[in-house]
Every structure is written in structure tokens, then in C-alpha cells.
Amino acid sequence: MAELLKEEDFKLKSEEKAFDPDHRRIIRNNMLKYEMAVTIGRKRYLNYELARKRTAGIRYRAIMNLDKNLVDFESNFTKRGGKVIWALDEKEAVDAILEIVKRQYITLVVKGKSMATEEIGIGDILMKNGIESLETDLGEFLVQLAGEKPYHIITPVMHKSKEDIAQLLSEKFGISPKSTPEEITMFVRKHLREKFVKADVGITGANFLIADIGGVALTENEGNGMMTFSFPKIHIVVAGIEKIIPSIADLDVIWPVLASNGTGQTITAYNSVITGPRQADETDGPDEMYVILLDNNRTNVLAKPEQRKALMCIKCGACLNACPVYRTIGGHAYGSVYSGPIGAVLVPIMKGHEEYKHLSYASSLCGRCTEVCPVMIPLHKLLLYNRRDSVNEGFAPxxxxxxxxxxxxxxxxxxxxxxxxxxxxxxxxxxxxxxxxxxxxxxxxxxxxxxxxxxxxxxxxxxxxxxxxLEREQQREKELLREQQAKQVEPENHPEPENENTTD
Ligand code: SF4
Known part of the structure; x- marks a missing residue:
């Protein structure tokens, strides 16, 4: 069967999910939990709007000075023995990773949660090259097991109920289909720990790249990220070039804002800053560390003065959760790694309007995404700019x-x-x-x-x-007056009262 056009595929999947009552029930429940947590998370701030403005300011300056910040990062990171690889596109990033892993006899790679690695599809490519690539974030591990793609940038397995997950693990590993969430977590934990000690390479993304110290900031809730970069002897980071922030001091503001908007936490459980491979006086860490700076058409976004603000995104997922379209059709319908409003802005620019322009139309333009975005990206306006560009580029039939x-x-x-x-x-x-x-x-x-x-x-x-x-009313009043006048009794002929106060 011929491959469906992206737009046709999007419409089919959207319709299927929009009318799937189970999907709607699961998403509604999970979104409700998210909303309750995030509402509490934002209320913990003395002045949330100020924190939001500061985060937006940091991200805006970072993007406007991207060239300088990236060069600063490279020079600081390489001082401690790290290596930086500039990848123009997916292919260059994949080739660089294959070159590293093929230099040695490597059979197992563990991966931390990372949208950039999803973007280049490195997991499947490693498998095709005979190297086992294992997701270690619980949600990512489950979607990998199910042969699916992440459903959401923060909660990849949001579309599955705990019963679905128990059933999946029962089919794959023979555990009880009635396992509780605690039993499931303990089972996966044990399974993954055995893999961490055997893995030769750990691949992670980066929440932020810190220019002034040449560091990689990673934030996560499961500790799998820390094990991914500290157990194997090689650590590879794949990060989009927009992940840069100028200074480590910026994390003071950004990390809590990311946590409170992503999951409603005050701060995420595990926060690491990695500045390179293990040093001579250190006891743990990898022997080699690489950071792949991935462009993959992010510079196309940067080149658009109106839409470049989309690069400020800190991938908190708040706009996805707020979007009535995302909540109805779900994350898989978009057919791209980045979904929801931010995906609908970025993907058509990064991958071309010809195939993806329909995503910019997957919005009611209600503006809720703009309202909730912690870095104040005017998402609904950017969608309109995208629509204009796709028409100007001749992609309207x-x-x-x-x-x-x-x-x-x-x-x-x-x-x-x-x-x-x-x-x-x-x-x-x-x-x-x-x-x-x-x-x-x-x-x-x-x-x-x-x-x-x-x-x-x-x-x-x-x-x-x-x-x-009004005229009728006035007419009625006149008639009433006339009637009253007509009914008025004629005055009787009383004798004139004598004037008692007459004076001489
Ligand atoms: S666009 Fe804003 S709300 Fe959406 S994921 Fe990025 S930072 Fe979060």
C-alpha cells in the first residue's frame, strides 16, 4: 500500500482518536491530575509572573546570542576534555554516533529520555546496526516495548492506563497482568539496573547547555539519566543548538519554572550538571564524553524573525496539555516527534510546509497555549505566521x-x-x-x-x-392623557369664598 501523505495520515489518526472513548477517558484523567499538580506548583511562587518573565528574558537573550553562546560552550566544554561535534542534520549526528560506537566493540547502549535522539531516530538505527539500544526512562521504556513512539514530550506513556501497562509487561516478561504500579516499577528497575552495568555507551539529551561553564544540565525524576551518564565508559549527549543558556546562574530561575510547569513539582528530583569526562582526581564518570550540537533546520527557525521565539521553548509540555486539539487527537496523530502547539509551529518550519503545513492548522487559535507558556512564546500568533508562509510558498491548493x-x-x-x-x-x-x-x-x-x-x-x-x-409608547401615553382629560369632571359652581382678610 502506498504510504499515506502526512496530511491524510494526520486526518485519519485524528478522527480515530477523537472518537475513541477509551483514549479520551485516559487522557482526560491524566490531564486532570496534571492540571491539579501544576496549579499547586504555580501557586508556590510568591510572584509566578515575575519568574515567568525572567525565564522568558533568559531564553530570549540566549537565542538572540546563539552564535556567541554556542562558541563559548564549546570552548569551555573542551577545556575539560569533552568533545563537541557540530551536526548540520540528522545524518551527520547519526554518522557521528555510529563512528564512536563502531570504534570499539559495543553491543549495548542505554538511553536517557531525549527528544533530540528521537528526532534523529538513533535508537532504531543502532538496532539495525546490531547494537541493542535500550530506553531507560520508565515511560520511554514502555513505549519502546510497545513498539510505539512517545506520546508526549514529558509523559511519553500518558495514553496508557496502568492496566494497559501491566498487560504489556505481562505479555513481554510474563509478570502478573494484575501487577500494581509499585510492582511494575520495581520490576522495571531491577531489569534496567542489570543493563546499566553492562552498557558501554550512554546516550542522553540535555535540558540545557550552559555556555559559561561548558556544562550539560540534566533534570529528571527517576535517576536513570544519572546512571546513563555515569555507568558506561562513553557518554554521548545529543542536544539541539537552541538548548543553550548563557550562565549556570540562569538555572536558579529556569529549573524551578520547568519543574512547576512540567509536572507541578517545586524542583525535579534529580538535577545534574556534567562538565566533561572523568578527571584524574575523580572516581566516577565516563572516560569519554561527546556533545553533538544538532542544527537539523533549527537555523531555519532562527532565520524567521517572527517565528524564532519558538526556539525559546524549554519543553515543559504545558502548551500540549492546555491545547483542546492535542487533548482530543492525542500526540501520535501529529506524526512528528514534537506535537501540540509547539510542534505545530516548529515542525512545518524545520521539515517544510510542503509535507507539514497542515500542523499549523491543527489549532482553534484559542490562545490557551500562549497563556500557559512559561517562556511567553506567542504560540497562536506563530501558527498564523506559519499559515501565511505556507500560502506564500505556494502550498495552498x-x-x-x-x-x-x-x-x-x-x-x-x-x-x-x-x-x-x-x-x-x-x-x-x-x-x-x-x-x-x-x-x-x-x-x-x-x-x-x-x-x-x-x-x-x-x-x-x-x-x-x-x-x-418608543413611538408606540409615546402614542399610548398621549391617548391615556387625552382619555384622562376627557373623563375629568367639570368644576362645580361653588360660590366664591369670602375674603376674610380684606383690609380697608
Ligand atoms: S512552547 Fe512553552 S508551553 Fe510549550 S513546551 Fe515549550 S515552553 Fe512549554
Whole structure:
């Protein structure tokens, strides 16, 4: 079967998930838990808005000085024996990793949670090269086991219930399908610990790259990241170039903001700053450490003055959780590593509007994503810029252009719209909409009726009606007055009272 176009695939998966009651129930429950935790997390701040502004300021300056910050990082990181590899695209990053692992006889690689490694697909590539690549974050481990991709940038297995997970582990490892979350965690912990001591290479991402000390900041809740970089003799970090921050002092602000928006915690459980391979006077750490600085079209985003703010993202996942579209269709429908509003902004620019422009339309533009973003990225506006760019680049089909032209005319001239709202025109219009917009609009929704009268006309009619009502009221009052006057009794002929106060 021919591969579906990305857009077709997106629509099919979206529809499937939107009408899957189990999916909706699981997501609703998990989102509810997230919202409760994050609401409490944000309330712990004396002044959350100030922390948000400071985080946004740090990230903005980091991106605006990306060139200098990255060079500073490289020079500081290499001073302690670390190696920096600049990778223009996925291929260069993958080739660099394969070159490192093939230099020695390596059979097992352990991986910490990292979206950048998902982006380059290194796990599958290592497997194809005969090297076992094992995810060690619990959520990532489970999705790998299920043969799926992460569903969410923070909680990769959000789409599965605890019963689903117990069932999955029962099928793969024979544990009881009635295992509790604690039993599952203990089982996976034991399974992974055996792998950590055998692994030769650990691959992680980076939450941040710290320019002034040449360090890699990693934040996680399970401790698997620490074991991934400290047990194996080689540690490889794959990080997007936008992960840079100017100074270690910036972590004071960014780490708590990331934790409170990602999971509702005050601070994440394990926070590490790694500045290179093991030094002569140190007892643990890898013999070799590499940082792969991945561009992979991030510089395309940087080149767009309006959209470059998207690079400020700290991958907290808050915009995904707030987005009504993401909550309905789920993370897998997007067909890209980055999903939700931030994915809908980044992916079409990084991978091209031709294949991914539809993601910029996967939004109701309600603006909730912008409201919750801790680094104040105006996500819903960036989606509009993306839509504009895709039209300017010629990716709007001619039928869509014709429809928009007609729509514009109708909207500019009310009489046109009203003509199409009557008799035979009305049925022609409805059939055009159904045939042309059917796929976009979906078969399960009725196209809304146009109002019979424009708002302007309704308003004028209302004013006229009020005026008429006023006149009627005045008329009624006049008539009432006349009636009262007519009924008024004629004054009787009383004798004039004598004037007792007459004076001479
Ligand atoms: S865009 Fe903002 S809200 Fe969304 S993941 Fe990035 S930092 Fe979080």
C-alpha cells in the first residue's frame, strides 16, 4: 500500500482518536491530575509572573546570542576534555554516533529520555546496526516495548492506563497482568539496573547547555539519566543548538519554572550538571564524553524573525496539555516527534510546509497555549505566521485559493452572502461546501447555517424596532392623557369664598 501523505495520515489518526472513548477517558484523567499538580506548583511562587518573565528574558537573550553562546560552550566544554561535534542534520549526528560506537566493540547502549535522539531516530538505527539500544526512562521504556513512539514530550506513556501497562509487561516478561504500579516499577528497575552495568555507551539529551561553564544540565525524576551518564565508559549527549543558556546562574530561575510547569513539582528530583569526562582526581564518570550540537533546520527557525521565539521553548509540555486539539487527537496523530502547539509551529518550519503545513492548522487559535507558556512564546500568533508562509510558498491548493476568494467576496458584500442563502443558490452552495470542504470539515459535523441577516442589518432592525416601540409608547401615553382629560369632571359652581382678610 502506498504510504499515506502526512496530511491524510494526520486526518485519519485524528478522527480515530477523537472518537475513541477509551483514549479520551485516559487522557482526560491524566490531564486532570496534571492540571491539579501544576496549579499547586504555580501557586508556590510568591510572584509566578515575575519568574515567568525572567525565564522568558533568559531564553530570549540566549537565542538572540546563539552564535556567541554556542562558541563559548564549546570552548569551555573542551577545556575539560569533552568533545563537541557540530551536526548540520540528522545524518551527520547519526554518522557521528555510529563512528564512536563502531570504534570499539559495543553491543549495548542505554538511553536517557531525549527528544533530540528521537528526532534523529538513533535508537532504531543502532538496532539495525546490531547494537541493542535500550530506553531507560520508565515511560520511554514502555513505549519502546510497545513498539510505539512517545506520546508526549514529558509523559511519553500518558495514553496508557496502568492496566494497559501491566498487560504489556505481562505479555513481554510474563509478570502478573494484575501487577500494581509499585510492582511494575520495581520490576522495571531491577531489569534496567542489570543493563546499566553492562552498557558501554550512554546516550542522553540535555535540558540545557550552559555556555559559561561548558556544562550539560540534566533534570529528571527517576535517576536513570544519572546512571546513563555515569555507568558506561562513553557518554554521548545529543542536544539541539537552541538548548543553550548563557550562565549556570540562569538555572536558579529556569529549573524551578520547568519543574512547576512540567509536572507541578517545586524542583525535579534529580538535577545534574556534567562538565566533561572523568578527571584524574575523580572516581566516577565516563572516560569519554561527546556533545553533538544538532542544527537539523533549527537555523531555519532562527532565520524567521517572527517565528524564532519558538526556539525559546524549554519543553515543559504545558502548551500540549492546555491545547483542546492535542487533548482530543492525542500526540501520535501529529506524526512528528514534537506535537501540540509547539510542534505545530516548529515542525512545518524545520521539515517544510510542503509535507507539514497542515500542523499549523491543527489549532482553534484559542490562545490557551500562549497563556500557559512559561517562556511567553506567542504560540497562536506563530501558527498564523506559519499559515501565511505556507500560502506564500505556494502550498495552498488552487481549489482552496478559489474558495477563499469566493468567501472573501461574500464576506465583503453581504448581498452576495444573502443571495447564496436562498432557494436554489442555497442548495448549490451547500453541495459545493460538502464536496470541496468535506474532507477538511469532516463527515461528522454539519456545516453551520449562515445567519439570514447580517449583524449590521440585525442591529439596524433592532434599533428601528426600538424606535417604533418608543413611538408606540409615546402614542399610548398621549391617548391615556387625552382619555384622562376627557373623563375629568367639570368644576362645580361653588360660590366664591369670602375674603376674610380684606383690609380697608
Ligand atoms: S512552547 Fe512553552 S508551553 Fe510549550 S513546551 Fe515549550 S515552553 Fe512549554
Amino acid at each position: 488552487s481549489s482552496e485559493k478559489r474558495i477563499m476568494k469566493m468567501y472573501r467576496r461574500m464576506m465583503m458584500k453581504r448581498s452576495w452572502l444573502e443571495t447564496t442563502n436562498t432557494g436554489v443558490f442555497r442548495s448549490i452552495r451547500n453541495s459545493v461546501i460538502k464536496n470541496r470542504l468535506g474532507k477538511v470539515w469532516g463527515d461528522r459535523r454539519e456545516f453551520p447555517e449562515f445567519a439570514r441577516k447580517s449583524f449590521n442589518r440585525q442591529w439596524k432592525d433592532k434599533l428601528k424596532e426600538q424606535q417604533r416601540e
